[in-house]
Amino acid sequence: MLSWSEYIPIFTAILVIVNPIGAVPIFIGLTHDQTYKEQKYTARLAALSVAIILIVAALTGEAMLGFFGISIGAFRVGGGILLLLMALTMIHAKQSPAKHSPEEAEEAEQKENVAVVPLATPLMAGPAAISTVVIYSHKAEGLFNLSFIIISCLVTALIVWISLRLAGPIANLLGKTGINIVNRIMGLLLTAIAVQFIAEGIKMMFPSIQ
Numbered sequence: 285m286l287s288w289s290e291y292i293p294i295f296t297a298i299l300v301i302v303n304p305i306g307a308v309p310i311f312i313g314l315t316h317d318q319t320y321k322e323q324k325y326t327a328r329l330a331a332l333s334v335a336i337i338l339i340v341a342a343l344t345g346e347a348m349l350g351f352f353g354i355s356i357g358a359f360r361v362g363g364g365i366l367l368l369l370m371a372l373t374m375i376h377a378k379q380s381p382a383k384h385s386p387e388e389a390e391e392a393e394q395k396e397n398v399a400v401v402p403l404a405t406p407l408m409a410g411p412a413a414i415s416t417v418v419i420y421s422h423k424a425e426g427l428f429n430l431s432f433i434i435i436s437c438l439v440t441a442l443i444v445w446i447s448l449r450l451a452g453p454i455a456n457l458l459g460k461t462g463i464n465i466v467n468r469i470m471g472l473l474l475t476a477i478a479v480q481f482i483a484e485g486i487k488m489m490f491p492s493i494q
Contacts, residue, residue: 294420295436297477300470301367301416302334302408302440304447305463306374310407311451314398324449326399331445333404338417338437342430345418356422360485363415367478370412374471377464408444419481 311330315323349359417433424430447454458466487493 290423291432294433295439296473297416297420298338298413298436299440299443300473300477301370301413302444303374303467303470304408304440304444305454305458305466306470307403307408307444308447308451308454309460309463311403311448312455314403323451326397326403327445327448327451329397329399330403330408330448331441333400334409334444335438335441337405337409338413338440339434341414341417342421342433342437345414346422349418355489356419357485357488359415360419360481360488362485363412363419364478364481364483364485366412366415367474367481371471371474371478374467374474376471377467403448416477416481 311327315326318326346356349356417437420433421430424433455463
C-alpha cells in the first residue's frame with residue numbers, strides 16, 4: 285500500500301530512469317536528416333510509445349511475473365541490480381548498454397522511423413523503466429494508487445515530448461558538459477533507488493532479515 289509520502293519519489297524515480305534530457309543528443313543524432321515536420325512527428329510518436337509501454341507494464345507486469353513464477357522479491361533484486369549498473373554508467377556520463385547497444389545504434393541509423401525503436405524502447409522505456417513501474421505497481425493496492433502510477437507515466441511521457449521537441453535549444457543551452465552533469469546527478473539518484481530496491485527485495489526473499 286502506498287502512502288502519500290511515496291508519491292513524489294515514485295514519480296521522480298520513473299522520470300529519472302526514463303531520463304528525457306539524456307535522450308536529447310541521441311534524438312538529434314538519429315533525426316539530423318529529417319525535416320522539421322518529421323522531427324515533430326518522431327518526438328510525438330516516441331513520447332506516445334513511452335506512455336503506452338509503461339502503462340501496459342503497470343497494468344500487466346505483476347500478472348506476467350505470476351505466469352512465469354517469479355516472486356516480486358526476486359524481481360526487485362534483479363531490477364535493482366539492473367538499475368545500479370545503469371546508474372554507474374550514468375555517473376560516468378556514458379550510455380548504458382542496457383538502454384542502447386552499439387549494434388542497435390548502427391541499425392537505427394538505417395531506419396526511416398526511429399521513434400518506437402530505439403528511441404522509445406529500449407532507450408527510454410527500456411528494461412529498467414519497465415522493472416521500476418512493475419515494482420511500484422505491486423505496491424499500489426487499490427485503483428487510486430494505481431491511477432497515480434499511470435498518471436506519473438503520462439506526465440513523464442509529456443516531459444519526454446517537450447524535451448524532444450526542444451532538443452535543439454536544450455542541446456545548445458546545456459551543451460555536452462551540461463547534459464553530462466544532468467546525467468551524473470540522475471545517476472546518483474538512480475543509485476539510491478537501486479540500492480533501496482535490492483534491500484527491499486532481499487528482505488522479501490528472506491523475511492528473517494531485519
